[in-house]
Amino acid sequence: MKIHAFQCVACQQQHPTQLHQCTCGAPLRVLYTSKPRATWQQIRKHQAGHWRYAPFLPDVARRISLDEGHTPLVTDGRLHFKLEGCNPTGSFKDRGTTVEISLANRPVVCATTGNMGASVAAYCAQAKLPCTIVLPRNTPLQKKKQISIYGARVHTVPGHYTHAVEQARHIAERTQAYLAGDYALRREGEKTVAYEILDQLDYTPDRIICPMGNGTLVSAVWQGLLDFKRAGLIRQLSQLIGVQASGCAPIATAYRTGKGLRAVHPHTIASAVACGDPLDGLLALRAIKESCGAIFTISDADIIRARHAMAREYGIDAEPAGVLPYAALQRLKGNKQTVLVITGNGMKDLKHV
């Protein structure tokens, strides 16, 4: 689809290009010139994978792709594990990155807790675009090494992810680089997790459980469900369950208290969701509320226990953040059709194994 503008999700102001946020501080979303339209038959004419859903994504002149998507959906009764760690760089981030880097056309800078950095570095290598990745000093070693192997320039900052985000914005402003990150275009790409779950199951699951850091994934999944409902491809919507680490739970706190989002200093082994000032917190809250969902928080000790349990019970390993949906399962009642979005591969972080 052709992009018309980038609209603020709070004050509705429209911007001609993607900014990291509106002048009012809220996130932006992509507005298109037309409504997405496709039948299941038209979609399934194309080979399985992220770009099968191109009618629901921004138009790109040059597609930068590592054949992301078509990740396994492993089913055990009414439980379904969506293995996003099987993407080319080991996390769901590749779905957003293929869209962003296909549209970047200039040097790229990106702040990361690790996974997005590896993904952006890999796609920039294919696009032959110079790439600078900014990450917190305490990023897991495997992730730091994974980023450097693709040839990205790496800046390490003291402090947390929020500091890396500020640093990346400064570099982008100074050098006119494309600022990659959890912004409007990436959210569009991440919608394909939802499209693919619906495509693979052939029905709408009762609930979808996602880890929450910046809140971009859960809001993208909600948008994906809405897109397919509006296009007449599904009738029902799923309930969305968001899961945060107890040591970094600003979205959960805002949901519980109703007092709005307040930044926190993260303290958790789930580094991939250690986003103290969540960029898409507002949209994540909306997605959870509109879907009549819920938010849970999980302690580091329970994450470690759940990681071992999931690996031994199902043969599925994930990095600590990717275990959050499984860890949240025991808090949910009823034997419903449930999809767990397992966001990152276990081999990305072996420290607590």
Ligand SMILES: [Zn+2]
């Ligand atoms: Zn605004």
